[in-house]
Amino acid sequence: MAVGPATIARPAPLTGRPVTLRALLEREGVFSWILLAPGVLFLLAFVAYPFFYGIFLSLEDRRVASPGIFVGLANFRALADDAVFWQVARNTFIYVCVTTVLKLVGGLAMALVINQSFRGRNLARAFLLLPFIVPTALSTVAWMWILDPTFSVVNWLLVHGGIISSGYSWLGNAWLALWSVIVVNTWRGMPFYGITLLAGLQTISPDLYEAAAIDGATTTQRFLYVTLPVIKPVLVIVTMFSVIFTFGDFQLIYALTHGGPANATHVFSTWAFDIGMSAGQLGMGAAVALAMLPALAVLIVGLTIHLRRD
Amino acid sequence: MVGRRDLVSRIRRLYLPLALFVVGGLFPFYWMLITSIKPNRELYNARVMPLIVHQPTLKHYVDLLYETNFLTWTYNTMLVAVVTTVVSLVLGTMIAYPLARLRFPGAAVVGIGVAATYLVPQPLLFIPMADIINRLELGNTLTAVMLTYPTLLIPFCAWLLMGYFKSVPRELEEAARIDGASRFQAMFRIVLPLCTPGLLSAGIFAFTLAQNEFLYALTFLAKSEVRTVPIGVVTELIRGDVFYWGQLMAGALLGSVPVAIIYSFFVDYYVAGLTAGAVKN
Numbered sequence: 001m002a003v004g005p006a007t008i009a010r011p012a013p014l015t016g017r018p019v020t021l022r023a024l025l026e027r028e029g030v031f032s033w034i035l036l037a038p039g040v041l042f043l044l045a046f047v048a049y050p051f052f053y054g055i056f057l058s059l060e061d062r063r064v065a066s067p068g069i070f071v072g073l074a075n076f077r078a079l080a081d082d083a084v085f086w087q088v089a090r091n092t093f094i095y096v097c098v099t100t101v102l103k104l105v106g107g108l109a110m111a112l113v114i115n116q117s118f119r120g121r122n123l124a125r126a127f128l129l130l131p132f133i134v135p136t137a138l139s140t141v142a143w144m145w146i147l148d149p150t151f152s153v154v155n156w157l158l159v160h161g162g163i164i165s166s167g168y169s170w171l172g173n174a175w176l177a178l179w180s181v182i183v184v185n186t187w188r189g190m191p192f193y194g195i196t197l198l199a200g201l202q203t204i205s206p207d208l209y210e211a212a213a214i215d216g217a218t219t220t221q222r223f224l225y226v227t228l229p230v231i232k233p234v235l236v237i238v239t240m241f242s243v244i245f246t247f248g249d250f251q252l253i254y255a256l257t258h259g260g261p262a263n264a265t266h267v268f269s270t271w272a273f274d275i276g277m278s279a280g281q282l283g284m285g286a287a288v289a290l291a292m293l294p295a296l297a298v299l300i301v302g303l304t305i306h307l308r309r310d
Numbered sequence: 311m312v313g314r315r316d317l318v319s320r321i322r323r324l325y326l327p328l329a330l331f332v333v334g335g336l337f338p339f340y341w342m343l344i345t346s347i348k349p350n351r352e353l354y355n356a357r358v359m360p361l362i363v364h365q366p367t368l369k370h371y372v373d374l375l376y377e378t379n380f381l382t383w384t385y386n387t388m389l390v391a392v393v394t395t396v397v398s399l400v401l402g403t404m405i406a407y408p409l410a411r412l413r414f415p416g417a418a419v420v421g422i423g424v425a426a427t428y429l430v431p432q433p434l435l436f437i438p439m440a441d442i443i444n445r446l447e448l449g450n451t452l453t454a455v456m457l458t459y460p461t462l463l464i465p466f467c468a469w470l471l472m473g474y475f476k477s478v479p480r481e482l483e484e485a486a487r488i489d490g491a492s493r494f495q496a497m498f499r500i501v502l503p504l505c506t507p508g509l510l511s512a513g514i515f516a517f518t519l520a521q522n523e524f525l526y527a528l529t530f531l532a533k534s535e536v537r538t539v540p541i542g543v544v545t546e547l548i549r550g551d552v553f554y555w556g557q558l559m560a561g562a563l564l565g566s567v568p569v570a571i572i573y574s575f576f577v578d579y580y581v582a583g584l585t586a587g588a589v590k591n
Contacts, residue, residue: 042464114328
């Protein structure tokens with residue numbers, strides 16, 4: 001009978017039966033898998049299965065309420081010839097890259113500011129995290145109103161501040177709309193960077209700064225040679241997480257612009273929704289969503305390896 | 311004494327940027343609030359100074375509660391969030407515990423699988439999921455979202471809890487087992503109670519994520535009576551050419567309140583949950 005090393009010290013069971021249910025449950029492997037089974041089966045059924053089923057769908061010409069016809073890679077070939085597809089790819093790329101840089105820089109600045117000691121620091125931290133906590137769709141409709149073509153408060157401020165003579169149509173102009181979704185995403189995501197980087201900053205021992213100051217390091221040097229190296233691991237993980245989640249962002253853009261005007265703010269997720277759900281072309285929609293996979297796979301594999309190495 | 315130059319430098323390095331962050335971060339909420347209590351004649355008059363409320367009114371809130379399904383949506387959101395949080399916390403614990411503390415065949419595969427599941431974004435899954443939900447005849451039922459939200463929450467809870475479970479010293483558990491505790495008792499009586507902060511963090515976070523979920527709810531719930539707050543607000547309170555902003559902002563604000571209240575009670579657990587993965591303890 002296989003008994004794990006941890007169980008050797010247990011007193012012998014009172015009953016003399018060789019393999020009781022209880023003894024079986026004491027085996028590490030059996031106990032582990034009994035705990036794991038429900039969750040793992042659930043995730044297999046509702047994550048792994050849909051994932052592979054999505055690949056299957058993308059190879060079909062499949063419309064809502066009609067049987068699918070296998071078409072091989074025809075959906076992907078059609079996408080490659082579609083100018084909108086490449087615009088969506090470009091939008092997604094710009095959206096992810098620009099917001100990541102803005103959130104990273106802004107979040108680091110936020111963390112450095114809150115890391116100073118002042119009264120009400122915890123309160124400030126709590127308030128600054130609020131944009132990240134509130135349901136995104138709800139805060140986004142507030143932004144919709146802030147950027148409203150007729151009654152935008154931003155326009156009111158700019159006009160009354162004498163900066164511009166008449167208001168912009170923030171969500172009606174292709175370039176401004178893309179910048180608008182970028183700004184709103186940054187507004188929402190920056191606190192995540194700020195608060196996690198703050199936690200990273202708080203692990204830095206004051207001795208390090210003192211030593212650097214004694215050696216005559218300037219503020220900039222202390223930041224570059226003490227602060228950055230220490231928080232680099234946190235920085236990398238936070239950024240990778242954020243890139244993956246921004247890449248898969250849907251609700252912010254859907255609520256603010258629906259991908260418009262004229263596809264100017266469509267990203268893969270919103271375009272896939274339009275094609276797959278609104279237009280009912282499940283096969284093509286699945287293909288659009290899967291177009292994210294190569295870049296995403298690199299990110300996910302990279303982060304998974306990075307996390308497990310620790 | 312704080313010198314003048316110190317004060318100037320403190321304003322420049324602390325108070326000024328802090329004020330910018332706070333004002334920028336909170337302005338949209340301020341804007342939500344004052345829009346929701348402005349009468350329409352103020353909202354849609356370009357000559358009225360918009361930054362403050364001149365004659366506050368609760369009309370938009372009354373209209374929201376009486377003329378829309380907002381209360382139904384709130385009930386749906388709460389029900390779904392509570393059920394999925396509890397389910398995910400239980401299943402997440404059951405996955406995290408063996409991964410963090412036990413040796414078993416297949417541990418590496420399960421560990422990678424859970425991490426990957428956590429990172430796979432919903433847009434990759436919602437179209438096949440919509441077809442599956444249709445085939446199960448669960449379209450327009452809350453069961454559809456109760457079944458699918460845990461796919462997001464379980465990996466998150468598991469991943470967060472693993473860190474907490476690992477931090478409990480093995481000696482404590484071994485001592486209990488020498489005294490005759492079974493593995494199950496050691497888990498339930500020793501490890502889990504010590505990880506209460508972690509369970510609280512995971513639970514609160516899962517609750518927030520469930521309240522925030524949008525794509526699955528939008529895809530599966532097309533009828534007003536089964537919608538959740540974010541979907542109801544975005545799809546039904548935004549109405550073409552009618553002036554609807556007061557009511558819309560009232561809905562957005564009320565929809566944010568439950569999360570904000572829970573958040574205000576458990577800020578530290580939130581922050582701990584947020585930073586647990588990024589900063590190694």
